[in-house]
Amino acid sequence: MRNVYLLSLLLAAAAPALAQTAPTPTPAGPLAPLTVDKIMRDPAQWLGTSPSGVYWGEDGRHIYFNWNPTKQRRDSLYQVAPTGTAAPQKVSQREQRVLPTNGGEYDAKYARKVYERDGDIYLLDLKTQKIRRVTNTAERETSPSFALLDKVVSYVRAQNLYTWDPATGETAQRTDFRKGPKPASPLPTDKAERYLRAQQLALFDVVRLRDQDRLARERQQKALARLRPKAIYLGTQSVDNLQLSPDGRYVTYTLGQEPTAAKVALVPSYVTASGFTEDISSRTKVGAAQTAYELGIYDLARDTTFVLGYSELKGLDELPAYRKEYQLPAKAPVAADSAKAKAAAAAKAKKPELRRVQPFGPFWSDDGQRAFLVMRTADNKDRWLVGLDPATQKIKLLDRQHDDAWVNGPGIGYGAGNVGWLPDNRRVWFQSEETGYSHLYAVDATTGQKQALTSGKFEIQSAQLSRDRRTWYLTANATHPGEQHFYHLPLNGGKLEQITTRPGAHEVTVSPDGRTLAVRYSYTNKPWELFVMDNKPGAKMRQLTHSTTPEFESYPWRDPEIITIKARDGADVYARLYRPAQPVAQGPAVIFVHGAGYLQNAHKWWSTYFREYMFHNLLVEKGYTVLDIDYRGSAGYGRDVRTGIYRYMGGKDLTDQLDGAKLLTDKYGVSPQRLGIYGGSYGGFITLMAMFTQPDVFKAGAALRSVTDWAHYNHGYTDNILNEPYNDSIAYARSSPINYANGLKGALLMCHGMVDTNVHFQDIVRLSQRLIELKKENWELAVYPVEDHGFIEPSSWTDEYKRILKLFETNLKPAGEKGGIGQ
Template identity: 80%
Template sequence: MRIGILTVSAFCFSVLPVTAQQQPTAPKLGPLTVDKIMREPAQWLGGLPSAPYWSENGKQIYFQWNPTKARRDSLYVVNAGGGTPRKVSLAEQRSLPANRGRYDQRHLRKVYEKDGDIYLLDLKSQQVRRVTNTAERETEADFALQDKAVSYVRGGNLYTWDPATGETVQRTDFRRGSKPGPGEMDKSAKFLRAQQLALFQVIRQRDQDAKARERAQRALNRLRPKGIWLGSKTVENLQLSPDGRYVTYTLVQEPAADKLALVPNFVTLSGFTEDISTRSKVGAPQTAYELGIYDIGRDTTFVLGYKDLKGLDELPAYRKEYQLSASAPTDTAKTKKAAKPAMEVRRVVPYGPFWSNTGQRAFLVVRSADNKDRWIVALDPTTQKISLLDRQRDEAWINGPGIGYEAGNVGWLPDGRRIWFQSEETGYSHLYTVDVTTGQKKALTSGKFEVQDARLSLDKKSWHLTANKTHPGEQHFYRMPVEGGPLTQLTTRPGANEVTLSPDEKTLVVRYSYANKPWELFVMPNKPGAAMRQLTHSTTPEFESYPWRDPEIITIKARDGADVYARLYRPATATAQGPAVIFVHGAGYLQNAHKWWSQYFREYMFHNLLVDQGYTVLDIDYRGSSGYGRDVRTGIYRYMGGKDLNDQVDGAKLLVEKYGVSPQRIGIYGGSYGGFITLMAMFTQPDVFKAGAALRSVTDWAHYNHGYTDNILNEPYNDSLAYARSSPINYAEGLKGALLMCHGMVDTNVHFQDIVRLSQRLIELKKENWELAVYPVEDHGFVEPSSWTDEYKRILKLFDTNLKPAVPVSR
């Protein structure tokens, strides 16, 4: 009976109204621990918005978001004028036009692919026409024939569709394999055939009928595209010229089968070990590309040549070092002059063509396969000739904002006479134009900052630019007259402002963050200094309950005089001769000493934890980082572990001389490229760094991929010196301090084999002060909170054990 009373009383109490005093308080984060900060981010930090885009009528903004702490993001929509974001249902998503697509020149229609079919959207009426409805997949939707038709690719061939008549025309007929040749007849067969024709009238008449049918078929075939035999090649990038006379295409020849590295996956659903086929290694044969042109009027095809391209036979400077070494006499008797090496012509990769609106002119971007040259050339498909408009040469490698590794950011100005592009000619990526008729080049922007993106406005009267003009660690949105001139800054908040323009370009949706404030969406008028109105609030009360630090942006004066930017985290009450940790970001070409929310947000939170426990933390944008121009970007050429490692050592020196850190209590850690630098630091600077944690590290660059490594170190068989001095495995005997290595066993980027090879090297060198932690289900980027937690508990233990003073034992 007593139990029953208690139960009823408890139930009655639970349904009573909750008073203000009884309201549950929001969870507090409290003292930071690894367990807390390495949880699933959406569960406690908040699901941050990403990938915003406008509806075609400019009334709504769509974006990915996760405010409900689900396992993955979902599509949300909010009215541009305000209101509460709502989740977009699957049924509604199916009815939406694809975000990506192509617009006609007057921006009245949009063509796009969705679920393997092509659609045409009238932007004024919002009416959609379905262009294709087939089991095959159609892709690469675009406008053609000066916007009179829609083009697309199906089954490796180009088609056009006329909206006025509904007629579909096949424009190419590519065929795999080789063209069949005429049947061969021996002398006996020829004799017998002639005899039959001479003897029998029926045979003669049937032979004449067959030949007549063949002539008729050939006449009919003239109305259809020429059969183009590809052999073992494939085609991509099919384009119809605006006047309809030419089809251009890229011929792709894959290299002969090369050995691929296998990554064994041990923890699988099947219970069996399953091998993952990944990639070849640097120096392996690469894919070859050619530009093919089908002249429809002449019913013929040709492949563009580049033999007259300026500098095509110019070998990189580093090759001369090896030639001089090879030609040097080995003794006094060998005085005969070394034979002159045969001239090499480098392979190139063409991109384009890019046609003017009228179709009267075209240009290509051509890059050398070794990535040391980028040519912009005018193309005359009638004469099959190209003429040089601009050559960019870098003895290291061509890259940078708006340039990249492909065509880059290029286009035509409205006059149809000038093209625009970005170049690092001055050491920073800026915007240029060149006149295709006179060759006159003009710089539209200049200064010690980078233009990170450039787009012409719809009315073609101005540019919209993203640049880090105010500070290397800030990104702002600007407007500039089409002919160049002052940059008008539109965004003002310090940090990063990622802008997406509304269809009428009157409004901006801004994805904005600051160093200690995660990404949120804002909307503002396209006017200088206009107020930003917030659309989302993503962070949780638990996350907001902790005072996350705004790291100080400092510059380190490097030994060669360069200014190196870094983030500095300091305890409120620093201990004299206290411990410090240097963090090395990954990717090499990446920026992290900036004023916005870091993609290394877990590391950022870990740095807050370290500072709470008395550590000083330094996060350096070392040589090779992005955001600082060509010289910083290429500062690691032919020697990774050179200037980039010196910057870490110079940072450690600054910590000791200016911030009171003990030179005996400095640790270092990082992942991927940061793991590589950590290994180089522990092996070659053992008196500077007492402890290091190398995560998913490259240990030998000869075992990494071609696309990344070849740019920086060239090919291993052509520049063996660069690989020898850049690979940590060659320096392992220098280890003195405590080393922790962590690696995912199914890493398809930096293979687990890398760390296994280094481990064997350390064993053979009889090193004892190292350990390896393996993560059986993780790829290069960890995804499981349990893995992140385990890894960072080990890192914290490493630093606490080796960098903090021993606690006296009470007696």
């Protein structure tokens, strides 16, 4: 009791202090200077929350979106009529329970929609807007779709496929997957045991009669079993992506074999509700064994299962190009009759090992006559589209995309990508970076003839067919790499018709009748808002939401210049440039490095790095020039920029920063002695590489949540760029900052969350130990005990950016120029 009483006194004493951590914001005047405390507050409380997750109601009468204009702890669902005659209204929890979910699957005529809600399946009639509940069970049903040419609804329960017939209400189980090995036969296989069994049956009538009864029961059960799906034993495999073929004869499925003994890193969480340190199970590290996948085919007519073979895929046996760097040089020839020569000849004749493949699909044509698969190698260097004949288990090559680095890009990704059938049920459409930019293609499944539907030095960033299947709806950056517009394109290709016109980015959702567009739009210094417009070129956009606060609007947020930097290899590199209204000759400058690697930030819309954007406005107020570069590896610029970091992170992505620094000093009057650099995640990695390998260029750097050694990062990201560490040690050695730590000269600040499950806190601890052993003194580490990779708490953001500002003010300005550090 005494401890409880003391705890109560402590909490009571702390209450006033706790209440003071979130003061009521005071509106700033139009020219009030920015401070770190001001810009790093909870965005919902002073900046406002933009609408997100926009979708149309199925009847087209309302647009739904997530929003938080009342500054609650989390966003809520809102609705607004596209006419804009009434203000947006919050959708109550009661209304949401009966509202069809966003997503789901439509039938071919867009007459019905099937969807999942809370683990049950529902069917919506789009004409009457009536909803039928398909399942109502304690078990969870998922993956609803239409099957048998839209006659039935299919779904998955407990890793098995079921169908439901809307006409009869009948539910049928289509598969019977079971975990574990197939049960052993009750009959003995050993010779001695078989002899003993025969002796027992011959000697004892009771035993013989009971055995005959058992066999009769088994025959009866087998007869009944013929009316049910075949029991398929999975062993240690998992099953996913269950599909019923349109004619009902085949069930296809993906089998996954998890690797054994994969060691997972644990991340300790120190500040917990329990008062005890709690371990978070995180992830494996690059190079760990990965899940192996196969495509299974269950032929219901033959009651037989198959696993698809793919050994004939073109290029599957090719050795990745980088492996040639590790091949041993040829040795002097030896006598032809020697044992060594024979062994060498045998080794040479041996077929190379086939790379592992993951299948995606199948994707069936609307008439159910054809199917295709997307197949990718585990190393992501090859992607094939192949026709599939499930009756013969044969595949036919339709297209191959190969990249010595790795296959990715808009509409391609790491899975199936953006693919489908054209209305003629003969041609397959897909996206490919074949020309260096992601574009739209069609290939004839019978003749193999391929056609480019779009072309040019720009990217198709999203593509879908209109509901009448006559027009493509595309999002592309055809006007400028830093703009995203909505386009129409005829079904068979032709001239792009631009629909949106404002500079910036447009995220478009088309109404069910195709006449109206819900547009989430933003510009560089204007956060995202919801607009509506007619689906016609140049139609007027009408604003439906107003999200920003008067306090945020009172400041004249800068519209940075979009410039190009001529890199040392001749490439054009895009960047945002922030300049003071009255630059000081030989003044200071800071280069910001965005994270993620494959991400775009030198664009004309509101950045996901909005805190950094506001911080750059603060730096400009204090006399800094700021450069924000879309370095090699960034998104939005095509394949060559995307793969420009292959096998050498810290190569061209770093020299792009150096070329930007040179431009600042040569053209914009910045002092070469007053350059700083900072960034988070990948940006933190580049900052470390800059401070360690270019110590005479940057005087100060802030590396936030940084990768310090790529051999300790995850497999999915790192393996694509650097391959496996045990196969490409050269790439890891030259790409990891920890190997260059001895080069540090300038002032280095490192900040890291202690519960970071992406870039583990262990990363920065290992680098700190390295710096200690190297006897480096000009560095500091700030840790954040409750933060993961992306910070959440305003107090953490504020502390971090006060330290960054202090770092630059202290090291990039003479004593007489330093302002209020940390304000």
